[in-house]
């Protein structure tokens with residue numbers, strides 16, 4: 001009698017080919033091992049195990065995926081009574097009597113690789129990719145990965161504990177390995193050209209009757225290596241919770257036999273799956289995948305192919321953007337009339353790629369190809385046939401309008417004209433052209449070739465094709481494309497202005513730049529607001545302030561005074577802090593503290609000595625959340641998750657807090673609302689609770705909360 005029954009529409013199928021049963025996962029798009037899929041595969045395994053005509057079993061996936069792992073939706077939804085998981089599959093294979101071969105075409109990730117590791121052999125196509133990325137979800141592998149991968153790699157690479165290190169690094173980084181390195185490491189037994197399943201069937205038939213269980217391999221992990229590993233990952237409360245647990249689980253592979261090792265691994269997995277950092281990471285995983293889903297856009301609009309691009313402005317931003325296109329294999333021309341700027345731009349491109357070659361990140365050939373993909377030109381005629389032009393000139397409406405008028409005349413009809421403005425009105429820029437429907441904001445973050453965020457700003461006349469093309473382009477450029485409405489500062493900077501406003505008001509009330517930056521860093525940001533201002537340039541913020549809409553509450557003069565003193569930040573060696581030549585470490589500056597005290601006096605503010613880190617964090621974060629809520633209400637941001645993605649990839653918000661809006665939910669959005677109502681009375685009229693904040697407070701959260709029950 002079988003334990004499981006085949007569900008009516010099974011997300012797995014089985015067929016016998018001359019004594020070999022081929023079990024194929026058929027759960028599009030990535031063959032995630034949902035309860036239903038695991039149940040169907042288990043049914044197939046049990047059927048095959050009891051069928052005397054079957055001598056060996058091949059497990060494979062469909063649609064170019066082996067499996068994307070356990071169904072991440074299930075972590076939020078919680079357990080289903082009697083629901084099967086990848087753990088049941090791994091256990092069934094472990095106790096099975098037949099020979100198992102995994103035929104891997106495409107990604108085998110997380111539970112997908114764990115399923116393959118439970119098999120006796122693994123064959124991969126050239127497209128195979130194997131990895132245990134659970135750490136990126138604040139988890140550890142929970143279906144034997146921490147026990148099998150180290151055993152396998154230590155056995156295949158015994159010299160100097162090299163295999164143990166490989167396994168540890170692979171699980172701590174969460175980055176998958178391509179087929180070739182995976183074969184080199186010993187994860188794949190064979191690399192197959194052509195039909196990997198057909199080859200696996202032959203292989204399985206030849207190996208039928210043999211067992212090669214990784215669980216029986218022995219491993220020794222030296223204690224100093226464990227101690228070293230703990231020392232290399234972030235502290236538990238700074239995003240390192242799962243990393244430390246992963247090292248603990250892996251240690252069990254050395255200290256305990258397999259049976260006890262997987263029990264420990266699963267105990268840790270269950271603890272992590274309901275932990276806040278993991279729930280935050282899962283939230284961000286799905287928020288990222290929501291980005292492209294834009295309500296109201298016709299599904300049948302096809303993006304235009306961008307075959308040739310151009311960038312106006314050979315400054316750091318312009319050349320950075322050009323390199324993003326070159327990296328994606330799209331030829332790009334950079335136009336600038338200033339020959340010195342062009343020379344600097346060329347040097348920037350050449351130096352950046354040379355540095356990547358030096359660091360071993362790029363081959364000489366690839367670097368050459370990319371350098372050649374970027375050409376520098378001096379006149380608009382040379383970019384007339386571009387499909388897309390991105391303007392990256394000085395942040396001034398007058399200058400931008402001039403550039404757009406010229407582009408409109410010079411560049412072919414139908415081409416998209418984009419602005420890299422970080423704040424300005426896209427509609428006004430578009431008004432300088434005869435094709436406002438083809439004008440869009442593409443706001444890259446500096447350094448453009450490194451930062452992953454791209455705000456796609458929709459003007460009131462931007463047409464659907466331009467939007468769809470821009471969102472598809474973001475994917476092609478390997479950026480997180482977030483759609484924003486057209487408001488001063490869009491999503492990211494609009495929220496930033498309120499955050500910086502509050503930090504600066506705290507200065508006037510009694511805090512110091514160092515105190516504020518340290519408090520924000522202890523929350524988990526890589527740098528505080530004042531080190532960030534110094535990095536971005538106080539002159540940049542000053543110019544933005546000139547174009548900002550006027551507000552009816554007090555405006556801090558501190559950064560204006562620094563600007564007047566020529567203290568622009570890191571580039572001038574001083575700003576809110578001072579910097580030793582060639583160094584980036586901010587140092588306290590008493591002159592700045594004197595200026596701040598003068599400002600407090602001028603404003604009639606009695607400086608307080610009781611400002612705590614908690615007050616600093618709350619005021620800065622609540623400012624972010626309140627503006628985030630305002631932007632939702634104004635229709636500038638589509639979803640709270642989009643704002644979280646913006647702050648994660650554009651501003652260094654700590655992933656383990658899940659983004660400002662998610663974090664608000666975790667600490668209780670009603671608490672934030674009540675506090676803001678209170679601050680409106682005590683701190684001033686700049687604290688106005690946004691209507692969407694009030695709504696969320698009444699409802700209990702911005703977004704539905706995940707189930708926090710145990711995982712079976």
Ligand code: 3H9
Pocket residue numbers: 029030032067068069070071072073085086087107109110111112114133134137140141142143145286289290
């Ligand atoms: C795990 O395995 C735990 C075990 O150790 C233990 C268990 C006991 N589940 O990214 P894409 C969806 S933890 C559910 O745009 P790509 C995704 O949401 C898991 N759904 O495509 C999207 O849906 P929609 C460890 C998943 O080609 C669609 O698939 N595994 C899952 O650029 C397409 O996704 C991982 O962490 C999933 N596991 O990249 C792998 N994976 O269309 C996470 C994807 O409705 N996944 N979806 O928006 C990935 O890294 C990438 O999605 C992958 C495909 C490389 C697979």
